[in-house]
Amino acid sequence: MKRNVIIILIAIGIIAIFLKSSLYVVDERLQAVITQFGKPVRTTVVHGLHVKTPFIQDVRYFNKRILNWTGDISDILTRDKENIGVASWARWKIVDPLKFYTSLGIEARGQGLLDEVIESAVKNVVSAYPLKEVLRNSNRKLEYTTKELEVAEETKKVIIKKGRDEITAEILAMARRSLEDRYGIELVDVRIKYINYVAAVIPKIYDRMRSERIRIANKYESEGRREEAEILGTMRKELERIESEGYRTAEETRGQADAEAIKVYAEAYTKAPELYSFLKTLETYKTTISSQTRLILNTDGEYFRYLKGFEKDVGAVEAWSLE
Incomplete structure (x- = not known):
């Protein structure tokens, strides 16, 4: 059992x-x-x-699923001699496992193959175009922070013939030709995920940007000085006009006052010539004689006669006050 x-x-x-x-x-x-x-x-x-x-x-x-591939940053010199770093990503899958096994064996080798094929395609395609073609998709007008930057961009007359999407499609087509028939790999999509200037060039780019901003600042400053000169010139012109009008008004007023005074003096003289003569004598004394004045007069002079007459008048007043 x-x-x-x-x-x-x-x-x-x-x-x-x-x-x-x-x-x-x-x-x-x-x-x-x-x-x-x-x-x-x-x-x-x-x-x-x-x-x-x-x-x-x-x-x-x-x-059998779609797999991810991420590439490293590659240094590429564009057609317009701009040294940039470009990184891309892709999606791929194994469509013929028998061909994949006989050519590569394991998935890790497939990732390594994509490193070579896709990065080579990226370098070949991107280097054939100027930087603007790689960055932009169309000729859509860009918005700038200042009018000067917009004018500077327009003067370059950049025309986008293909654009970034068509360039990535070209990269995809070039990489596919090297993979599917030989390795049993289907490259589903390729995209550029990073574009920047290489580290050695970035300081020069910053210097160029800084000089551009300085140029714009100097332009603003010169325009400000020109406007300041215009404003000051207008202000001085207006001030001179106001002063001129004020002087003219003052002279007119003074002339009218002098005419009025002469008229008053004339009327006073016609009405009381002796009083007018007396007042003029007092005014003459006030303006010509002081404590430090020393006069040498001719006895036949009018001024001497006024002074002698003034002494008689003063003596008569004093005698009257004593009485």
């Missing part, structure tokens, strides 16, 4: 080993290549349970 149980268990073990060696499962995310003594014989892309020859055949699995 014991012996029969052992035989049954051995038979079950042999059957289990046989089934394990002859059956394999393909996940819906994978595809398989069946090899016989290391050589591929067929592929299995349908998911589910499948049969193979036990012990002499083996299964290699490959991803």
Whole structure:
């Protein structure tokens, strides 16, 4: 009895080993290549349970999903001699696992192959175009922070003939020709994810930008000085006009006042000539004689007569006050 149980268990073990060696499962995310003594014989892309020859055949699995590839930054000299760094990314998948297995063997080698093929295509295509073509997609008018930058850009007369999308499509087409027929790889898409000047050139770019901003600032400053001179000139002209009008008005007023005074003096003289003469004498004394004045007069002079007359008048006033 014991012996029969052992035989049954051995038979079950042999059957289990046989089934394990002859059956394999393909996940819906994978595809398989069946090899016989290391050589591929067929592929299995349908998911589910499948049969193979036990012990002499083996299964290699490959991803059926779209895979990601990310490239490093490559230094590229564009057609207009701009030294830039470009990095790209791609999506790819294995469409012929048998061809992929015979040419590359594992997915890691596929990633390495894409490093060479895609980066080579990027360099070949990007170097054939000026930088503006790689950066822009169309001739759409760009918005600038200052009018001067917009004018400076317009003077360059940049015309986009293809644009970035068509350039990436050209990169994709060039890379596909090198992959699908030979390696069983389909390159789904290629895109440029990074563009910048290389580190050695960036300081020069900043210097060029700084000089451009300085030029614009100097232009604003010169325009400001010109407007300042215009404003000051207008102000001085207006001030001179106001002063001229004020002087003219003052002279007119002074002339009218002098005429009025002369008229008053004339009327006073006609009405009381002696009083007028007396007042004029007092005014003459006030303006010509001080405590430091020393006069030498002719006895026949009018001025001497006024002074003598003034002494008589003063003596008469003093005598009257004593009485």
